[in-house]
Amino acid sequence: MAGAIVEGRNVAQDQTLTPDFCIIGSGAAGGVCALKLAEAGFDVLVLEEGPNIPKEKGPAPGQERKMLNEREVEMYKLLYQEGASRLTANGGVKVLQGRCLGGGTAVNWSACLPPRRETLDEWQKRGLPFTRQNLEPYLREVVNYLPIVRNDKYNTSARKFMLGCARHDLPHENLPNNTHKCRECGSCGVGCPYDRKMSGFVKWLPDAVALGANIYTDTKVDRLVTSADRIVEVRAHFIDRKTRPTQRKLVVKPTKGVVLAAGSIGTPSVLMRSQLDLDKRVGKFTHIHPVTITIGKYPDNTLPAYGVPDNMWTPKFASGPTGYLIETGSFFPVLSASATLQHGDELHRVMRDYYQTGAISYAHHTTGFDDKEKYGTVELDENGDPELNYKIPRANVKPMQESLVMMTRIHLAAGATSVYIMRNPPLEVKPGDTFDEIRKIDFTEPQRATIFTVHVMGGCQMNKDDKRRCVNNDFTFKGKKNLWIVDGSLFPTSLGANPQVTIYSLALWGAREICEQNQKPFNLNHQQGGALPWPGY
Amino acid sequence: MAGILSSALNASANPKQRSEVTKTTFDCLNKKTALILFAVAEAVLGENFLLKAPKFIETVDDFLNYQRPAQREQFLLALLIAETTFGLTIGGSFQSFSHRSIAERREILEKLRSSSLELRRNIYAAFVNVSASTYYASELTWPDLGFAGVSVDHPEILNQPPPIPWRPTDPRPIEP
Numbered sequence: 001m002a003g004a005i006v007e008g009r010n011v012a013q014d015q016t017l018t019p020d021f022c023i024i025g026s027g028a029a030g031g032v033c034a035l036k037l038a039e040a041g042f043d044v045l046v047l048e049e050g051p052n053i054p055k056e057k058g059p060a061p062g063q064e065r066k067m068l069n070e071r072e073v074e075m076y077k078l079l080y081q082e083g084a085s086r087l088t089a090n091g092g093v094k095v096l097q098g099r100c101l102g103g104g105t106a107v108n109w110s111a112c113l114p115p116r117r118e119t120l121d122e123w124q125k126r127g128l129p130f131t132r133q134n135l136e137p138y139l140r141e142v143v144n145y146l147p148i149v150r151n152d153k154y155n156t157s158a159r160k161f162m163l164g165c166a167r168h169d170l171p172h173e174n175l176p177n178n179t180h181k182c183r184e185c186g187s188c189g190v191g192c193p194y195d196r197k198m199s200g201f202v203k204w205l206p207d208a209v210a211l212g213a214n215i216y217t218d219t220k221v222d223r224l225v226t227s228a229d230r231i232v233e234v235r236a237h238f239i240d241r242k243t244r245p246t247q248r249k250l251v252v253k254p255t256k257g258v259v260l261a262a263g264s265i266g267t268p269s270v271l272m273r274s275q276l277d278l279d280k281r282v283g284k285f286t287h288i289h290p291v292t293i294t295i296g297k298y299p300d301n302t303l304p305a306y307g308v309p310d311n312m313w314t315p316k317f318a319s320g321p322t323g324y325l326i327e328t329g330s331f332f333p334v335l336s337a338s339a340t341l342q343h344g345d346e347l348h349r350v351m352r353d354y355y356q357t358g359a360i361s362y363a364h365h366t367t368g369f370d371d372k373e374k375y376g377t378v379e380l381d382e383n384g385d386p387e388l389n390y391k392i393p394r395a396n397v398k399p400m401q402e403s404l405v406m407m408t409r410i411h412l413a414a415g416a417t418s419v420y421i422m423r424n425p426p427l428e429v430k431p432g433d434t435f436d437e438i439r440k441i442d443f444t445e446p447q448r449a450t451i452f453t454v455h456v457m458g459g460c461q462m463n464k465d466d467k468r469r470c471v472n473n474d475f476t477f478k479g480k481k482n483l484w485i486v487d488g489s490l491f492p493t494s495l496g497a498n499p500q501v502t503i504y505s506l507a508l509w510g511a512r513e514i515c516e517q518n519q520k521p522f523n524l525n526h527q528q529g530g531a532l533p534w535p536g537y
Numbered sequence: 538m539a540g541i542l543s544s545a546l547n548a549s550a551n552p553k554q555r556s557e558v559t560k561t562t563f564d565c566l567n568k569k570t571a572l573i574l575f576a577v578a579e580a581v582l583g584e585n586f587l588l589k590a591p592k593f594i595e596t597v598d599d600f601l602n603y604q605r606p607a608q609r610e611q612f613l614l615a616l617l618i619a620e621t622t623f624g625l626t627i628g629g630s631f632q633s634f635s636h637r638s639i640a641e642r643r644e645i646l647e648k649l650r651s652s653s654l655e656l657r658r659n660i661y662a663a664f665v666n667v668s669a670s671t672y673y674a675s676e677l678t679w680p681d682l683g684f685a686g687v688s689v690d691h692p693e694i695l696n697q698p699p700p701i702p703w704r705p706t707d708p709r710p711i712e713p
Binding site: 058059060061063069070071072073077082083085086087090091147149150151152153177179180181182183184185186187193242243244301303305306332333334335336337338339340341342343344345347348351352355356381382383385387424425445446447448533 | 564580581582583596599600602603604605606607608643646650651655658659661662663664665666668669670671672673674675678679681682683684685687688689690692694695710711712713
């Protein structure tokens with residue numbers, strides 16, 4: 001019998017539930033585990049802090065999700081953690097993370113890359129079991145199930161980037177997407193209203209519900225209750241549409257166990273609120289991909305909001321412990337305005353000058369490979385809410401400067417008349433200018449430049465080193481036999497690639513472990529097909 | 538601690554009354570912080586900004602609900618600090634922030650922006666980010682940018698010329 005999605009904001013009474021498994025988080029990892037555990041015949045309950053995104057026809061032709069209206073002012077507060085205003089503790093990095101049914105998969109730009117081979121090699125040195133060879137069945141499952149494809153519908157930012165790269169003789173590649181019959185509205189980042197992005201609420205979660213899984217949205221987990229080496233309860237409360245507690249509570253008493261999939265800030269925070277911090281190891285070594293951004297101004301109208309946002313990149317600079325991936329995107333007014341670091345007439349000039357003739361490129365920077373660095377730490381504030389304490393590592397400063405230089409060169413080669421660098425104070429580079437000013441930006445000081453991240457990893461890592469290990473190689477949390485960690489928090493370093501596909505794949509592996517440990521079958525059902533969509537990478 | 542400081546600064550703040558701030562009930566702001574926010578936004582965005590963002594105060598007040606409570610308190614505290622201390626510590630006289638001219642308020646913003654103190658730069662970023670993003674969230678500002686709007690309102694956006702296929706010999710499956 002099919003399960004249901006229950007909206008916690010409408011629950012009128014306290015509730016107690018007794019599923020086999022309670023999965024905390026409905027993002028990439030939670031969705032995978034919900035489906036695979038439901039397939040294995042378990043009674044599955046998923047708890048999601050954010051709202052439901054019901055399937056409901058909207059006024060636009062083909063609109064499948066009425067509530068996804070593409071308006072940034074409404075969507076950011078609805079779909080993102082802290083209304084998309086989450087910052088690191090020192091204010092230096094904007095942390096964009098999904099908080100809705102489907103989690104990050106609902107709001108990402110649909111980019112699909114596998115883990116870098118050198119990242120997996122590094123993880124092997126740290127005792128993790130994953131290689132590209134033994135991950136291949138899981139990668140293949142993800143590729144075929146979603147599916148992941150080559151999307152050739154390039155927006156203007158991508159086309160300018162291709163032109164600039166060609167003029168610099170830089171390799172540039174199609175970046176595969178999990179889109180299907182994409183309508184090119186450009187709104188991936190505020191949720192696809194047409195169900196053309198194969199996010200968690202389109203694929204994994206409805207398939208899990210069809211097999212009997214139940215999902216509670218608007219449900220914030222307070223803590224886990226333990227008894228000896230087992231989790232015996234999950235205590236949560238419901239929140240209203242403005243994220244305030246409704247006074248109604250939920251107690252879950254899972255008969256088999258708990259799967260934590262709340263992401264690299266959420267998972268450590270649940271553990272810390274439960275006094276399961278493993279002598280303060282939990283929350284440590286949290287990694288991000290700091291993002292540097294450039295906007296090129298072109299002579300023609302670029303319609304920068306529309307088209308597929310993220311399907312072109314260069315692998316040229318991706319390797320190494322501080323390598324970076326330059327990708328292209330789309331941009332909307334609110335996101336642009338929130339990053340300009342301008343006021344007065346200059347703010348409006350920049351918005352006018354760079355919006356309608358702008359093209360964007362940005363770089364995700366790899367971090368986390370230096371054993372001597374502490375990187376980030378998730379801590380709880382006085383209200384028990386998580387906060388990421390993070391300072392840009394010194395080793396990343398030069399690559400961040402150089403990524404800006406390279407992106408600027410590419411824009412200028414493609415015909416940009418100037419390039420906007422979100423430095424404080426802002427910097428506009430024109431043809432013939434030197435790049436000296438870019439190379440002086442000190443990213444270690446907050447608000448010397450706008451820095452985003454959309455990828456948070458680590459904080460509850462798998463590692464052979466007892467002083468760092470929080471998660472065993474069978475995905476169980478150290479010292480707890482019925483608690484599994486399956487999300488990006490188990491990464492010992494950052495990934496150096498968009499993490500969606502890797503999280504899906506590791507969660508599949510984790511789901512297999514859970515099934516085997518509970519004497520149930522686990523199957524990969526989508527192993528057909530030829531080569532994976534990442535030739536040579 | 539922040540709560541005590543906030544209460545004390547709220548008691549001592551006397552922001553300039555503005556007829557444009559008509560809202561009297563709030564989720565997160567209060568009348569005083571709403572008036573200070575108006576003064577900040579006027580400095581960031583310019584006079585008459587409400588003409589194109591008429592729900593500016595309401596939008597920020599609603600948005601604050603979604604922030605982490607500790608971060609929300611910091612933002613409200615920053616407004617009160619700006620009003621009660623920046624006039625003297627940055628502006629060089631006892632006249633408080635909201636009572637100064639727009640040009641003087643912008644001078645204070647400029648000094649915050651270039652400050653060597655992390656806290657001041659963070660306050661600058663919070664003020665300009667919240668003001669600018671709320672302003673440009675209003676559809677009345679979009680024509681200035683050449684932004685045609687979103688596809689659920691304008692399906693014609695989805696009828697652009699067909700894209701140029703790239704690398705047609707690539708063997709990977711192509712998105713239908």
